[in-house]
Amino acid sequence: MQEPSAQLLARCCRGDTQAFAELVAQQQAYVYNLAYRLLGEAEEARDLAQDALLRAWQMLPSFRGEARFTTWLYRLVVNQGLNRLGRLRRRPLQVAIDTQPLPDVSQLARDPQEIHDARERQERIWRHVDSLPEKYRVVIALYYQEERSYEEIAQILGLPLNTVKTHLARARQMLASRLVDIEGGADGL
Amino acid sequence: MDCDQVRWLLSYEPRGTIVPQGRAVRRHLEACPSCRAFWQALQAVDRALAARPLAEPGAPLTPSVTARAGRLPRQEVAPPFSRAFWLFSAALTLCALVGGAWLLRCWAGSTVLGVAGLPADPWLQPAWAASASEWLSLQSGQVAQVILPAMAGALVSLLGAAVGFRAAQR
Numbered sequence: 001m002q003e004p005s006a007q008l009l010a011r012c013c014r015g016d017t018q019a020f021a022e023l024v025a026q027q028q029a030y031v032y033n034l035a036y037r038l039l040g041e042a043e044e045a046r047d048l049a050q051d052a053l054l055r056a057w058q059m060l061p062s063f064r065g066e067a068r069f070t071t072w073l074y075r076l077v078v079n080q081g082l083n084r085l086g087r088l089r090r091r092p093l094q095v096a097i098d099t100q101p102l103p104d105v106s107q108l109a110r111d112p113q114e115i116h117d118a119r120e121r122q123e124r125i126w127r128h129v130d131s132l133p134e135k136y137r138v139v140i141a142l143y144y145q146e147e148r149s150y151e152e153i154a155q156i157l158g159l160p161l162n163t164v165k166t167h168l169a170r171a172r173q174m175l176a177s178r179l180v181d182i183e184g185g186a187d188g189l
Numbered sequence: 190m191d192c193d194q195v196r197w198l199l200s201y202e203p204r205g206t207i208v209p210q211g212r213a214v215r216r217h218l219e220a221c222p223s224c225r226a227f228w229q230a231l232q233a234v235d236r237a238l239a240a241r242p243l244a245e246p247g248a249p250l251t252p253s254v255t256a257r258a259g260r261l262p263r264q265e266v267a268p269p270f271s272r273a274f275w276l277f278s279a280a281l282t283l284c285a286l287v288g289g290a291w292l293l294r295c296w297a298g299s300t301v302l303g304v305a306g307l308p309a310d311p312w313l314q315p316a317w318a319a320s321a322s323e324w325l326s327l328q329s330g331q332v333a334q335v336i337l338p339a340m341a342g343a344l345v346s347l348l349g350a351a352v353g354f355r356a357a358q359r
Binding site for chain 1: 196227237238239243244253263
């Protein structure tokens, strides 16, 4: 995650569309990722990301810098995303995300079978995450992928701090329990 | 401490924790293979989630977003003090200055003293005291003619500024 410079934000506030294009290029991956984790559909996530970025452009003159810019931006994404969720029906999540290149796990294992097992476990965990309720998916995305603190997550989602911690703990417990059920006891992992 | 409690506490451990906090939890893990498996699973979950790549939008969003941005109205932040506010404050301050000076002049005049029943002619007082008193009254009157209206004007301006700032914040 990259926090934009004060100069870039000032240029955007003055209406510089080129500066805004730079800002969008910097932030689009993170905005889209959050939108996708929230909505679970690629097309809807793309629309949400675009709408949130445009909304940020419109409201940027009122950004006073009390919080980090990315916190403010993600708050926009979440608020707009929650409005959209009410209109969407729950559908099976697309698997497009799983066709992306996997990170190298070879350093974690020594032989091809272990590498294969490690990758399968990773994909299994990611699929389980995608099947969780959106409130857990978003917290997981912000905590693990964005590496946000509990306080920042609470600010972005507009939730009490303890609620964020509880959501995260419940999500992790559910994922770990499922993994144990699938892979067996202590020897299975 | 039972398994449910231990698992719940383990779920609260920060990401990347190798050894759980809490002696009771660690003792339980040493004795319970099921919870040990759970703890290992939790660590595998942490690693997998940290390694997950960002979802990518496919085609970049920049062209479509910037094309639409140029056509959208933007929220304008009004300055905290409008031109009308400044004109009103200046007029009020001026009125306070002029009115205050006029009132003090009337008060310092002999006609006011006469109306109040006070002796206009200080013939009962010693001459030097009367001169000094007259001089002091004149000086303080002149100073008061400036300071008191200025204070009143400043107070009115501050109140108006506070109201305008509050309105701008809203």
